[in-house]
Every structure is written in C-alpha cells, then in structure tokens.
Amino acid sequence: xxxxxxxxxxxxxxxxxxxxxxxxxxxxxxxxxxxxxxxxxxxxxxxxxxxxxxxxxxxxxxxxxxxxxxxxxxxxxxxxxxxxxxxxxxxxxxxxxxxxxxxxxxxxxxxxxx
Amino acid sequence: xxxxxxxxxxxxxxxxxxxxxxxxxxxxxxxxxxxxxxxxxxxxxxxxxxxxxxxxxxxxxxxxxxxxxxxxxxxxxxxxxxxxxxxxxxxxxxxxxxxxxxxxxxxxxxxxxxx
Numbered sequence: 001x002x003x004x005x006x007x008x009x010x011x012x013x014x015x016x017x018x019x020x021x022x023x024x025x026x027x028x029x030x031x032x033x034x035x036x037x038x039x040x041x042x043x044x045x046x047x048x049x050x051x052x053x054x055x056x057x058x059x060x061x062x063x064x065x066x067x068x069x070x071x072x073x074x075x076x077x078x079x080x081x082x083x084x085x086x087x088x089x090x091x092x093x094x095x096x097x098x099x100x101x102x103x104x105x106x107x108x109x110x111x112x113x114x
Numbered sequence: 115x116x117x118x119x120x121x122x123x124x125x126x127x128x129x130x131x132x133x134x135x136x137x138x139x140x141x142x143x144x145x146x147x148x149x150x151x152x153x154x155x156x157x158x159x160x161x162x163x164x165x166x167x168x169x170x171x172x173x174x175x176x177x178x179x180x181x182x183x184x185x186x187x188x189x190x191x192x193x194x195x196x197x198x199x200x201x202x203x204x205x206x207x208x209x210x211x212x213x214x215x216x217x218x219x220x221x222x223x224x225x226x227x228x229x
Contacts, residue, residue, distance in 0.1 A: 033217060033218075035220075040223075041222060041223070042118075042204060042221055042222045042223055043157075043204070043206075043218075043220040044220070045217035045218065045219070048216075048217055088156060088157070090218075101145075101147070101159065101162055101164075101172075102147075102159075102206075102218055103159065103173075104149075104156045104157040104158075105156055106154060106155065106156040107156055
C-alpha cells in the first residue's frame with residue numbers, strides 16, 4: 001500500500017485563491033517531499049521538509065509537517081493557471097541503504113481556472 | 115546539463131516480447147530508481163540501486179529485472195511483457211547518503227503499451 005495518502009484527490013479553484021493539499025503517511029520518516037507533475041511530463045521537486053522541521057516556505061509554497069499526526073500539508077498561495085498540475089507527496093523513511101528511496105502518494109489533481 | 119535521460123519515450127510491445135528501458139544521469143548521483151505510474155495509483159517503486167553494483171527490489175518488482183551498468187546508467191528489462199505492464203515508467207536519481215536529505219530528479223518517462 002502507499003505510504004503517503006493525499007487529500008483531496010482533486011481540487012478546482014479560481015486564479016488568485018489559495019490551494020491546500022494534505023498528505024498522511026504511516027511510518028516514521030527522515031523527510032517528506034512534495035513534487036509537481038504537469039500532464040504527460042516527469043515529476044519536478046518542489047520542496048523538502050526534514051522530520052525535525054515543522055514549517056518551510058519557498059516562494060508561494062508553504063509546507064507544514066506534523067510528525068505526531070504523521071501528516072503534512074502543502075499550501076499554494078495566490079494560485080495561477082500555470083499551477084494546474086498533479087501534486088504528490090513522497091516520504092523518505094531513511095535507514096541504511098533505504099535513504100533516498102521515496103514512497104509516493106496517489107496525488108492531488110489541482111485545476112486553477114483563469 | 116541533461117539531468118536524467120530515458121529512452122525510448124514511447125513503445126508498443128506485443129505480449130511475450132522483451133525490451134530494455136534505458137536511463138542515464140549526468141549528476142554523479144549514487145542512487146537510481148525505476149518507478150511505474152498507473153492511473154489512480156501514484157508512483158510505485160519497481161527497483162532501486164543505492165550505489166553502483168547494488169540493486170534492490172521495490173514494491174512491484176515481479177516481471178522486471180534491472181542492471182546498474184555503471185554509476186551513470188540504470189536499465190530496466192521486461193523479459194516477457196504482459197498487458198498488466200502497460201504503464202508509464204519513470205527513472206529517477208538522487209544524491210543519497212547517510213543522513214542526507216536530498217531530492218530526486220526524474221526523467222520524462224517512457225509510455226509503454228503491451229497489446
């Protein structure tokens with residue numbers, strides 16, 4: 001089964017609104033990462049948050065991590081039509097040779113209407 | 115700087131045929147991965163290689179074999195393709211190491227159809 005589960009599965013908003021996506025996971029992690037995938041393309045890394053961090057910002061992105069609840073959220077502020085894509089959380093459980101081995105959630109499809 | 119390069123981009127196979135998906139990275143990364151992506155399933159790890167000369171099974175390894183040819187190249191082989199292997203395949207690499215927190219870089223994917 002997938003380590004990361006995302007919610008909602010699909011999100012439709014208007015340009016300028018904020019978009020929030022949530023991710024839950026099952027086991028302890030070394031870090032949690034968010035990726036973006038445009039239709040028909042490869043995944044692109046957005047942001048990484050370590051297990052000892054609670055919040056991180058990158059431009060219009062804000063990620064939070066609650067290790068006690070095994071959950072994370074990605075907030076995209078002031079969304080643009082170009083933000084339309086699928087967003088995936090991925091967990092790195094770490095440990096031995098497993099460092100860097102990412103387990104992905106099923107993704108949230110974000111549609112931003114102009 | 116090409117990053118992660120996969121070939122081919124598209125492929126149609128008949129059931130029972132074999133093929134090898136090629137992947138190369140030019141970032142001097144230790145770790146390389148093969149994922150498959152199916153609708154509604156996200157990405158699932160097939161095999162990974164933590165360093166040159168080592169490979170390990172991921173979540174869905176059945177029906178696949180891999181070769182870490184050198185530090186740059188990691189190939190995925192389907193010995194006898196089945197319709198259930200119709201999917202989009204992604205290769206990725208990362209600078210993995212003890213205590214490191216690094217991102218993965220992905221190729222553009224190979225869209226494989228088995229008929």
